[in-house]
Amino acid sequence: MAEDLTINTSTDKAEQYATLVPQVEALLYGEPDLVANMANVAAALKEQFKWFWVGFYLVKENELVLGPFQGPVACTRIGLGKGVCGTAWQQAKTLIVPDVDAFPGHIACSSLSRSEIVVPVFKDNEVVAVLDVDSELLDQFNETDAQYLEQIVKLINF
Numbered sequence: 746m747a748e749d750l751t752i753n754t755s756t757d758k759a760e761q762y763a764t765l766v767p768q769v770e771a772l773l774y775g776e777p778d779l780v781a782n783m784a785n786v787a788a789a790l791k792e793q794f795k796w797f798w799v800g801f802y803l804v805k806e807n808e809l810v811l812g813p814f815q816g817p818v819a820c821t822r823i824g825l826g827k828g829v830c831g832t833a834w835q836q837a838k839t840l841i842v843p844d845v846d847a848f849p850g851h852i853a854c855s856s857l858s859r860s861e862i863v864v865p866v867f868k869d870n871e872v873v874a875v876l877d878v879d880s881e882l883l884d885q886f887n888e889t890d891a892q893y894l895e896q897i898v899k900l901i902n903f
Contacts (some may be wrong), residue, residue, distance in 0.1 A: 750792055762893035765793050767899075773786045773900055782901050783874075784813035790878065790897075791815035797858060798879040802830055804872060810832060812874065820854040828852030833863035834872050843884040855879070862886035864894045866887045 753764035772785045783801045791799045800814020802823060809823040809830055819829075826835040828851055833840040842861045844853045858879040866874040876898050880886070 750789055750795055758887075758889045759893075761793060762889070765789060766893065769897055770900055773902075777902070779851070779901070779903065780813055784900060786876075786897060787813050787815045790894075796878050796885070797857070797881045798877070801874050801876055802834075803868075803874045804834065806864055809875060810841060814877075817855055817857075820852055823852065829861050829863050830875050830877050831863050833875055836887070837867075837872050839864045841888075841891060843885045843886075845879075857881050859883045860885040862890055862894065863898060864891070864898055866898045866903055873903050874898075 750768055751764060753761045754759055765823060769789055773782050774791060776782055785803065787799045790796065798814065798816030798819065800816065800819065801812035802809035803812045807825060811819055811821045823831045825831055829840055829842050829845070829848055840863045842848045843860055845853070845861050858881065860880045860883050862878050864876040865872045866876060876894060878886070878894070
């Protein structure tokens with residue numbers, strides 16, 4: 746198990762992710778506890794990219810319930826189809842939102858959040874969780890983030 750994180754200070758996102766992914770694999774290797782693994786993934790992403798908020802919501806009894814995260818306090822429960830997280834869950838696809846104020850029905854857990862990416866997590870072809878990442882900057886996320894974050898969530902044994 747890795748106990749320290751090497752931060753890649755490159756301005757190229759793909760290079761940063763290329764350094765981060767093997768470290769996340771090392772963090773998760775041999776650890777069966779889901780909460781511990783989600784917590785370490787959230788922490789690793791927040792440390793590498795300095796995003797405003799990084800965390801997981803778990804599908805429980807037909808709503809998303811807050812799981813491990815890094816950042817300020819957050820919304821505790823989100824309904825199916827509500828906000829960016831609930832919509833990504835409902836559509837079972839990654840959503841990139843360049844400006845959260847332009848997203849119909851956006852749930853503002855913090856007025857400091859300006860852009861967002863939500864990645865659904867699948868088990869047996871069902872969405873069991875979402876990874877939610879918020880930035881204080883507009884248009885922070887792109888297809889590079891989607892590609893690598895989808896890869897990272899697949900490393901977690903849900």
